[in-house]
Amino acid sequence: MQRLVIIGDSAAGLAAIEAIRSRDRRSQVTLIAAEDHLPYSRVMLTYLLAGKVSRDELFLHGPDWYRQTGVKALTGRRAVAIDTRRREIVIEPARKSHRVPYDRLLIATGALAQRPVLPGIDLPGVFCLRDLDDAVAILQYAGTLGPHAGAVFLGGGPVCLQALTALADRGMKVTLVVRSAAIFSQLADAYTAGLAAKVLRRNGVRVLTNAEPVGIEARSQRQAAGLAVHLRSGQRLATDLVIIGKGTQPNTELARGTDITTDVGILVDETMATSAAGVYAAGDVTQATHCVTGRKVCYGTWTNACDQGRVAGLNMIGCRTEWTGGLNRNVTTLFGNTLGSVGVLQPGGSDRGGGDGRTLHHYVDPRRRVSRRLIFRDGRCDGAVVWNACDDLGVLSWLISTRHDCSGCEERLTRGETTLGDTLRRGLAGVLRAPRWKY
Numbered sequence: 001m002q003r004l005v006i007i008g009d010s011a012a013g014l015a016a017i018e019a020i021r022s023r024d025r026r027s028q029v030t031l032i033a034a035e036d037h038l039p040y041s042r043v044m045l046t047y048l049l050a051g052k053v054s055r056d057e058l059f060l061h062g063p064d065w066y067r068q069t070g071v072k073a074l075t076g077r078r079a080v081a082i083d084t085r086r087r088e089i090v091i092e093p094a095r096k097s098h099r100v101p102y103d104r105l106l107i108a109t110g111a112l113a114q115r116p117v118l119p120g121i122d123l124p125g126v127f128c129l130r131d132l133d134d135a136v137a138i139l140q141y142a143g144t145l146g147p148h149a150g151a152v153f154l155g156g157g158p159v160c161l162q163a164l165t166a167l168a169d170r171g172m173k174v175t176l177v178v179r180s181a182a183i184f185s186q187l188a189d190a191y192t193a194g195l196a197a198k199v200l201r202r203n204g205v206r207v208l209t210n211a212e213p214v215g216i217e218a219r220s221q222r223q224a225a226g227l228a229v230h231l232r233s234g235q236r237l238a239t240d241l242v243i244i245g246k247g248t249q250p251n252t253e254l255a256r257g258t259d260i261t262t263d264v265g266i267l268v269d270e271t272m273a274t275s276a277a278g279v280y281a282a283g284d285v286t287q288a289t290h291c292v293t294g295r296k297v298c299y300g301t302w303t304n305a306c307d308q309g310r311v312a313g314l315n316m317i318g319c320r321t322e323w324t325g326g327l328n329r330n331v332t333t334l335f336g337n338t339l340g341s342v343g344v345l346q347p348g349g350s351d352r353g354g355g356d357g358r359t360l361h362h363y364v365d366p367r368r369r370v371s372r373r374l375i376f377r378d379g380r381c382d383g384a385v386v387w388n389a390c391d392d393l394g395v396l397s398w399l400i401s402t403r404h405d406c407s408g409c410e411e412r413l414t415r416g417e418t419t420l421g422d423t424l425r426r427g428l429a430g431v432l433r434a435p436r437w438k439y
């Protein structure tokens with residue numbers, strides 16, 4: 001009987017367990033999970049902040065799920081080391097270190113919020129938002145503040161946009177501070193980011209670009225008595241709450257000192273195998289092939305983590321499956337507007353394309369407040385940034401990921417005029433020729 005061990009019980013780890021159990025009820029599956037919660041949706045944390053869902057609504061499975069799935073769950077236990085030669089994992093906390101043997105191992109340890117080195121970063125009232133405990137701590141702290149308290153967001157990472165609107169919806173006075181000239185560079189090109197910035201400002205969010213924080217100080221010794229963020233320009237921003245939104249970094253700590261090769265994340269092949277025998281990795285911890293550029297990149301999306309987890313799980317039980325590359329895809333609402341983006345966000349060289357052979361097709365309809373920027377190369381769509389007309393984002397993602405030839409349809413696609421039926425009729429043959437999953 002095979003001993004399968006999974007570290008991390010979020011998107012990637014859970015998808016791996018489901019894939020394993022869909023074909024194999026016999027192998028012994030052990031899950032090691034540092035958080036002492038039932039599995040929950042990280043994606044919904046900003047909805048919790050906005051007061052749109054309760055804490056209980058975040059949980060993906062009930063307490064019986066592990067037993068029903070035949071998984072030995074070691075929750076609230078952190079893996080601290082992997083011995084790839086002896087095929088053992090060391091876990092804590094325990095009275096004495098505890099070792100878990102494995103035949104196949106999946107590292108699904110996700111990512112950590114980036115915490116800049118800044119004086120005052122550890123003060124009460126300064127938070128990151130990565131897990132349930134962070135969200136609960138922010139809500140508890142915000143509950144001690146007055147109705148019109150202020151929040152400063154440092155950095156414009158993808159999560160930041162959602163968290164920022166959540167706190168603004170709660171009536172907080174929000175300031176966004178980014179070092180670059182444009183906001184949300186991981187979600188949009190500079191043009192669309194400009195539209196987003198205008199909407200934020202119109203809705204009372206103060207947006208400071210080209211602004212570098214150099215420190216945070218407590219305005220008094222009392223908790224919840226206020227903070228001040230100092231910028232390099234000399235400006236001082238009085239606030240009650242600071243949220244660090246600088247993005248994430250893959251949590252590769254367990255690979256350190258082993259033969260598991262890392263770059264920014266853990267490097268994996270198309271089966272999600274790492275360089276160490278019997279060891280797989282999936283989700284935000286990895287660096288894996290991008291289906292447009294072919295480069296190894298780090299993803300930070302739930303769907304990619306699930307896809308990778310599923311592929312890893314099947315390969316762990318000897319069912320060869322290939323991951324043909326992923327796409328970064330995001331959809332976010334912003335004060336009644338929708339920002340959607342997928343794939344390559346802007347052509348290299350100039351704004352109209354150039355250096356990398358990509359061309360930009362841009363459609364604007366000011367009456368409907370719509371902007372659609374699609375990027376093509378050799379008739380294939382490489383990416384899209386869409387403002388307020390996102391209904392076909394799924395179709396665009398599909399065209400991009402299947403590398404479908406869209407020659408002649410560029411303008412219609414950019415204007416959002418190609419119907420799903422149209423696209424399917426033209427695309428079905430391409431999809432059948434290039435299946436994403438190979439079992």
Ligand SMILES: Cc1cc2nc3c(=O)[nH]c(=O)nc-3n(C[C@H](O)[C@H](O)[C@H](O)COP(=O)(O)OP(=O)(O)OC[C@H]3O[C@@H](n4cnc5c(N)ncnc54)[C@H](O)[C@@H]3O)c2cc1C
Nearest residue numbers: 008010011012034042079109110111283284300301302305
């Ligand atoms: C607030 C927020 C909003 C988001 N919104 C979206 C969205 O709208 N759409 C989207 O696609 N994505 C969104 N994401 C990103 C998405 O949640 C992640 O891409 C996804 O959770 C990655 O899943 P994962 O399984 O790779 O890792 P994670 O979800 O990071 O989980 C890793 C797990 O491993 C555990 N772990 C780590 N180290 C150890 C160890 N040594 N021992 C034991 N356990 C360990 C961690 O405690 C954690 O529970 C959001 C993320 C956040 C934080």
